[in-house]
Amino acid sequence: MKITKICCIGAGYVGGPTMAVIAKKNPHIKVTIVDINAERIAAWNDKDLSKLPIYEPGLAEIVEETRGKNLFFSTEIDETIKESEMIFISVNTPTKTYGKGKGMAADLKYVELCARNIAEVATTDKIVVEKSTLPVRTAQAIKSILHNTGSDVNFSILSNPEFLAEGTAVQDLLNPDRVLIGGESEEAIESLANVYGSWVSQDRILRTNVWSSELSKLTANAFLAQRISSINAISELCEHTEANVNEVAKAIGMDSRIGPKFLNASIGFGGSCFQKDILNLVYIARSYNLQAVADYWEQVIILNDHQKRRFSDHLISTLYNTVSGKKIAMLGWAFKKDTNDTRESAAIYVADHLLNEQANIAVYDPKVNGKKVQADLNYLNTRTEEENMELVQSFNDPYEVTNDAHAVAIMTEWDEFKTYDWKKIYNQMKKPAFIFDGRNILNKEEMTKIGFEYSSIGQ
């Protein structure tokens, strides 16, 4: 099928950047991203590019280049589905918060609503592409909905999971390690392969069956997260043995079978996907009664929770077993650098734990505002909104946030944190002045020389 119009349902962290790059590389295709969230669509259409709902290096430039030419953002979902030959489903698939599989399974209600919406309004043949991360065998459910409409419209279903990481989304999309397309219909697979073929060489476009494609996405995230939990587990052992986790990571990473990437010990991984996707994998394994498989992967999450917890426990015990009434300056709130996304950020859980101990939390993040910080804490429901408001304050300046603080906790690895005048920060803090470097980005020797009581992960 020749593709001239693409619709993407879901204008989020995946739909936005992915479609912007597809539009940039395929000027002959009209790409429209639709969403039920009118506010989000309005932000995508804002003339002021700093107001785009998602911050990603390089994204604003591509939106500026393509928006209004062949990239459009709209709330006209039905119309856009109707006119498009190819429809991407890129909606959120969070962990279920109710009913069967609560806290484990992926909530597929948004995906199902999309499938029903497409089934309802389509009058011509469509290729439907699963872009959201979905449990293995979801395509079966989508197929069943689409094929029982009573009309003679033909639907081909493809799985095309996305592997971009936030903060490097544009680069990841422009130079993907691979593009994965799972499907039954060769014609549909080739139509999608042609869209990517505008900039990705064909040998990097992998064709598989639908189920391998769906499962590969969950597996990739599980393996990546497992590496972090593995190095974080070793970081705790380092702290008891005078080994240095950075040195260990370097030494093992030089083994070409292990490789150097993704071995940074940290306060624990965050982000909207690792935990959700592993929980989902565990749930699927249990549903097939594969207990050993489920237990194996669940351990990745258990270790990650432990890592977050032990960071805040260590902070409290170092501050003479009490943080009550003390100002703890948190540098960073996003789950990693170069994004404004805070979903499942370790900072939220560390702050929550410290707030239970009546700490005063002061936050500075270059891309996250105070409203978001409050919303993240309120979402946990641990205390009242008023209490969060009273105990947590956000600042726009790194020197203000650290002024009079008892301790600085580095939660995100933003590059700018390394460039601060740490002597100045030391001078204005309460003494002894503590740094808890949850990302191992500062130099221990330099910090100690300034006078800080410095501790980091696994050193």
Ligand code: NAD
């Ligand atoms: P998101 O929450 O940022 O965006 C999803 C959007 O879908 C929201 O704007 C929401 O309003 C919209 N939506 C929900 N239901 C809708 C409906 N019925 N009709 C129209 N719009 C609807 O989510 P995201 O981070 O972009 O993730 C989307 C999917 O991609 C998830 O399955 C996720 O696991 C996967 N994924 C995410 C990343 C990432 O880095 N964030 C990377 C790879 C894969």
Ligand code: UGA
């Ligand atoms: C991750 C995957 O890397 C993507 O391939 C995938 O598409 C995406 O999930 C998804 O499915 O959503 P993302 O969560 O955006 O991408 O970012 P990562 O770079 O993977 O970082 C995740 C978390 O792990 C962050 O909190 C980061 O700080 C932490 N991390 C990462 C470490 O603690 N150590 C590392 O060495 C690497």
